[in-house]
Every structure is written in structure tokens, then in C-alpha cells.
Amino acid sequence: MARPAFSTQPSRAGRRLRRAILVAFLVVVAVVLVLPLTLTQQAADANLDPTTLGIDFAMNKSIVRTETTIAMFVALAAAWNLIGGLTGYAAFGNVAFFGLGAYTVGYLTDKLHLSFALALPLAPVVAAAFAGLIGLPLLRLRGHYFAIATLGTGIAVGEVIKNLDVFGGATGLFPPILRHADALFFYLMAANAGLAVLVTWLVLRSRFGYGLIAIRENEEAASVLGVNTTAYKVGAFALAAALTGLAGGIFAQWASFIDQESVFPIQYNVEMILMAIIGGAGTLFGPVAGAIVLEWLILELAGGGASAVYAQIGLGLLLAVTVIFVPRGVVDFFGGSSRLTLGYLRRTLRETSV
Amino acid sequence: MSLFVQQLVLGLMLGGVYVAVAIGFSLVWGILNIVNLAHGALVVVGMYATWFLFTHAGLDPFLTLPLDALILFAVGYFLQRVLINRVIRAPLFFTLLLTFGINLVLINLFLLWFKADFRSVTPSYAGTGLSLGAVTVPYIRLAALVIALVQAGLVGLFMNRSRTGFAVQAVGADKDAAQLVGIDLRHVYALTFAVGAACAGVAGGLLSTIQAISPTAGEPYTLQAFVVVILGGLGRVSATVVGGLLFGLIEVLAQSQVPGLGAGWSNAIAFAVLVLVLVLRPQGLMGRLA
């Protein structure tokens, strides 16, 4: 008899490997979490006068910036995983929620002079409400239709906002700058990433999660078994939107300047999907791993300036290689039966090509 | 009144552009079930090809169209045969991701080679037009409309009259059965994509005389081609023609007649049309019920 595609019984060596990886992972997490504190300490030592701070400070600042960006993408990828990975709806426009969250904070702090602390909680609310609104018509669509309709959402929302002068038009919005808050932004982003993982964990264990996976596997069967498919899909979409919007809201204050280009980049749509898929869509930690590896790679490669073009080309090639050779995600290798061998690559290639 | 007629004329002309862009996109989607996110980038390849031949070889832009088609045919055949065929049986968003990756690579190659500068193709007759009373019909746009319709006709003939066209249709209808009667799937897939790319090349050639050329000039056209196909209905050349013309009219009329909307709103208008059609008539105006 054929071996099941996804065995739930890892080998003993596999278990030991996973335990080692887990320990190493926890150590890294601890370092990553503590580092920004030293930054705050350094700033305090210098009596909040940046001119007296040395190279160390600048270096740490840049590391923390990288960490913050990565944490942001962990949240984006994990949020996408709820609708794309668990529910199986290929959402290509989540950047709309990111942008809406960012503009919520931007508008409230810049135009209405609300404090960041008061504005931020509204970012996920606005994003989720919008997701609920467009989710009702869009989630009736399947396959390509849903994918491109959501892609259009991301583009259109950005364009509409750019055309409305209340939201700063083409100039953008300027939330008042918060000084020496690098650590704060890192912890906010990291907390949001943690929240996204926690939410996924809870969902996977709940009736809601089983309903979503049932929808992914066969929507008609799910509905006759009693799954309220419309409510579940819209729920998952809104949940993903809320987490994405929260990330956008934090980003707006962190960047202290936003415009259409900076918070509605079409590319984010695909990057978060790629992260989830490389790591393993539908799994708990897959999107996290994918986001950390891929965003770190992107940041390293980009480095600003002319090399950005090469970074983009690299990303495109990586996309091609990933979808051609590793359709089930890298986490598949750690989680179960398949090992990363030439045979595996050949088999997946044969399965998916003509 | 004459202003309104002028808008109608411009709408139809713009519709011609959309027909040209959407024909190849629709073919690839209908037959291969691939929504080609690199379609816009292929259009840009056609733009640069025409620009190059116009500036360096002095060829009239309209004479470069067959060459654009040839170049893009080769590019398309290569892309499908070497890359996309590898994931054609994977879940659908893998083809979306792959074509997005191809799009990304192409755009950045353009950036490397041509920089972000805007270029243009301006033959001597650019800016002239046919005056009918108060209404002016720009020659270049009129020619673009005619060529778009001819192109649509040729694709229709190819699909319905040629042996290869029948093979392509057979594959679109049932790929396993087609394989059983001896059709080489890999070749037919590559051929279909190549024809789609060639159409994109011609569209690019036409567009190079109408708008500024830049690496990202093709971006809006992928979404717009999608909207055109949805509007007309998937699977028939005539439906794409109707969808394209209608979409051009809708866009021009919305921008000129609805207060508050202007040139910056074209994506939002496209999206609004998309959502309306998908909700009210998912099979498209000329589509049959599944």
C-alpha cells in the first residue's frame, strides 16, 4: 500500500533533530528579544542625546530595525496563512488591510491629533470591518477569480486613498515622530507576530479551525455537514485583516510618514504568500519560519541602492525555483515523511508538470 | 453633445487598446487555466522592441508589429516550455506565483537595461487626426483599434479554422482526452502561451505610439486585461472584443462624466467594474452558464 503523503509519526532521528532545532530557536528568540533593551539602555545612558552615541548604537539600531521588519512580516505571513493556508482562499490583496491599518493610524494621529496609543486599536477594527464588507461578495468567488479580485482590492484601495485629499492625497500623512522608540516598535511588532501565531494555534484547535480546513478541502461537503461556510470564510478573512491592519498601524507610527507607495506595495501581497508557502502553508510555524528566512534574505540582498534591482531579480528567481521544486513547503521535510532528497524534488516535479 | 460623442469615440479607441491587450491574456487563461501575471511585462517587451526598431533602425512603428509578434512568440514558447509547464498541474496559485516571479524578473531586467527613464515613439503623423465636424479621431488610435480588431479576427480564425487551433481547443476542453488522440500537450501548451505572448507583443507595439514607455508601464494592463475578460466572459474571442470595447467606454465615460473622478482613478474604476460583474453576472456579459 502507498505510504500516506503526510505521516504524523516522525522518526526518532527526526524527533531529536526537531528538539535540537527548538532549543537553538529558543536561544535565538531570547537574544533577539533582549537586544532592543540594550538600545533603550544606551539611549538612557546618553541622556537621550543621540549626538553622544557612538557606532555601537547605530549598529544596534540597524539590527533592531531589521528585527522589527522581520517581525512585521512574520505577522503578515501568519495572518495570510489564516485565509490562504487554512481556508484555502488564495488572497492576493492583503496589502489593502495593511494600508488601511496604516492610514487609520496616520489619519487619526496626523489630522485628528489623537495619540498613537488611542489610534492603534482602531487600525485592526477598520481593516477587519473592510474585510467583512468586501468579503461577502468576494468570498463567493473561487480560484483565480478570488485571487485577482483581491489583488484588485489591494490596488484599488490604495488608489482611492491617494485620490482623496482628506487622507493627504499624493503627499501622504505624517504621524508625529516618537523619539527613541525603536525598542517600543520592535516589541509592538513582535507582540503582533506572537499574537498572530497564538491566534493560529487557537484556531487550529477549535471548531472554527476544523471548519476552515474542511472548507479548504471540500466546501460543498463542509456545508452539508453543517459548516456555515459564508460566516467562516468571512470570519477568517476578517481575522487575517485585523492582524494585518494592526501591523500596518504600527508601521505607520514607526515610519512616521506614509503614502500610497509605502503602505500599499503590491509586492507585499506576494511576499507574504511566498513566505507562508516556503515555510509550509496551513501549518502553525511554517509561515513564521518562511518569513524570518525570506525577509532576512531580502533585507540582506537589497541593502539599498542599485543592488535593489538584483534583489528583486533574485526574489523572482527564488519564487520560480520554489514553486517549481518545493510545492509543499520546506517545513514538510521537518514535519513528516518527506526528506529533502533529489528523489523528492524529482517526484514533486513529475506530479505537477506535463 | 459633440463633447459626448468625442468621449464615445475616445472610449472606443481606448477599448481597442484593451482588446489588443486582453486577447492574448484571455487565450492563455481560457485554454491553459493560467492567469498570467506577467502579461503586462510581456506587453512592455513589445513596447521596447518597437522603440528599439523605431529609434535605431528607423522602422515605422506599425511595421514593427510582426517583428514584435515574432520576438514575443519565441519568448512565450520558451517561458511555457521551460518554466510554466513544470507547475501546470500544481494548485492554481502556484502558477500565479510563478508568473508573478517572471513579471518581477522581467521588470527588473528592464530597469537594468533601460533605466527608469520614460521613452517614447513619435512618428511624424503622431498627434494628427481625422476631423469630422467637432469630433476628432486621432489616426494612431484609430489604427490601433483597427489592428486590435484584425488581431482578434486572426486569433479567432486560428482557433476555429486551423489544425493547430483545433488541437489547442481540444486541450482546453479536455487535456487528458486530447493526449489520448495523440496531441503533444507540452508543445500545444507552449504554442498557446506563445500565441498569447505574441498578441501581447503586438499590443505593446501599438501602445508604444500611444503612451510613454517605462519598465513598469505594463503593470496596470494585467489587471485591466483580467477585468476585460471577466466583463466579456471567458473562452470566446468575440466576448473579449465586446468586453474590451465596453470597458474602454466605461472608463472614459466614468472619468469624464462622473464628477470627482479623473485620470488617477482608472484602477479603482476597473476594480469597481470587476466586483460589480462578478457579483451580478459572474459568467460575464456574453458567457454561458457553467
Add this chain to the structure above:
Amino acid sequence: MTGVLELESVTKRFGGVAALTDVSFSVGEGEILGLIGPNGAGKTTLLNCISGVYRLDAGKISLQGRRIDGLPPHQVARLGIGRTFQVVKPFASMTVRENAAVGALFGSAQAHMAPKAAFAWADEVLEMVGLAPKARLTVGSLTIPDRKRLEVARALATKPRLLLLDEVMAGLNPVEVDEALEMVRRVHAGGITIVLIEHVMRVVVGVCDRVIVLHMGQFLAEGTPDEVLQDRRVVEAYLGEKYAARRHG
């Protein structure tokens, strides 16, 4: 007789084609009702109408006196109608046990259990249909008869009062059919009313109390299995007029 399920003049069209015209019948409490008819008679369409997958163009369907036509499928399931699909629709990435548990997590008002209870009930149901030894396997490794069993298990897990079975015996060999018959009897003994679509006449004769025959989307005949199979109109519908004329002639 007041039935659990009442259909009144049910009509369903696709475009211009009438798939069901004016079909009326009722299903009695505790009955096993067979639904037969040649291919294209509208049997599966009828099931789709009852379970809320399709909307009616005309007519009424009530469950225990309550209108259910127009309700979405999940609400019909909530009211206690479970069904299987002729072409099996398993949740492929899940294990057999998880598949059944989805039915128990959602399903009828009597089901709708918390995860822990749902898995316990799923195990019981798998025992009932004979899939318990394969509970931990993924669906991909199941044989065709096992997949059909899983369809039944999933529907049973919803704790239905009415179970609609769509050709669960098609493609099974005689031994497997006997096992499946035994399974249907067990389920019925548990107090569930059953409507089953079947081509295998041995099954129809073996378990059905009453049979309704559809032909070209219309009600054709009704009676005990023996009566119906003797009915000239039914024989004509199945085998063509000439054969019937010769046989009765």
C-alpha cells in the same frame, strides 16, 4: 400519513431544462425509502434540493412540519438531515477520524459537540461503519469501499434524524455490498430514517420498505419494492418500451 419529510410539487430547472417537475412524496418516520430511476431521472438533483445545495424553482419541502427549502445547506444539516455524495468528497488532508469529527463538531443541533466529545463520538461512528482500524490513516490511502464508508460515517457523525444516501453501494463487489447492507440496517436500527438512491436492485429489495421511482424528473411510481419492479411503466422506463411490450405482451 404525516411524514418526517414532505415534498410538495418540487420543481427545479437548469436554464431551460427541467430537472425535476412537480415531484411530491413524503417519508415516514423510521422508514427506509428507496429512490430509483434510470440515469438522468433527477435523483441526485432531488437530494441536492433537500439538502439545500440547490434552490427550488417551485414547490415546498418541510422537515417535521417546518419549511426547509430556501435554507442554506448548513442550516438544513443543523435541523437533522445528513447526506453522502455519490462522488465521494472527503477532506483529503485530514485523517479518517478527523473527517468524521468534522461531522460531529458541526452537524445537527444534537451533534455540534466540543472537540473532545466530537472525537469520542467520531470513534464510535467509525466503529459502527467498520472503519475503526483505519481511523488514523489519511484519506489518500483508503480503498473505494472505505471511502464510501467514510462518507456514511461523516454523515452519521452529524447525528441526523434523516439520512440521505446517494449510491453508497455503487462499484462494490457482492461481498462488500452485503457488508454495506448490514451497515445500513445497523444505522436504521439506531432510529434513523433513511432515503437511499440505489441502482443495485438487490439492495433496494433487501432493505427498502417502500420505493419511489423517478423518470425524466417526474414522479413515476410508488410501492413496495416488489410492486414497483413489476410495474410495467417502471420496466419501460428502465429498459425501453419494446422490451416491456415483449415481456408483458
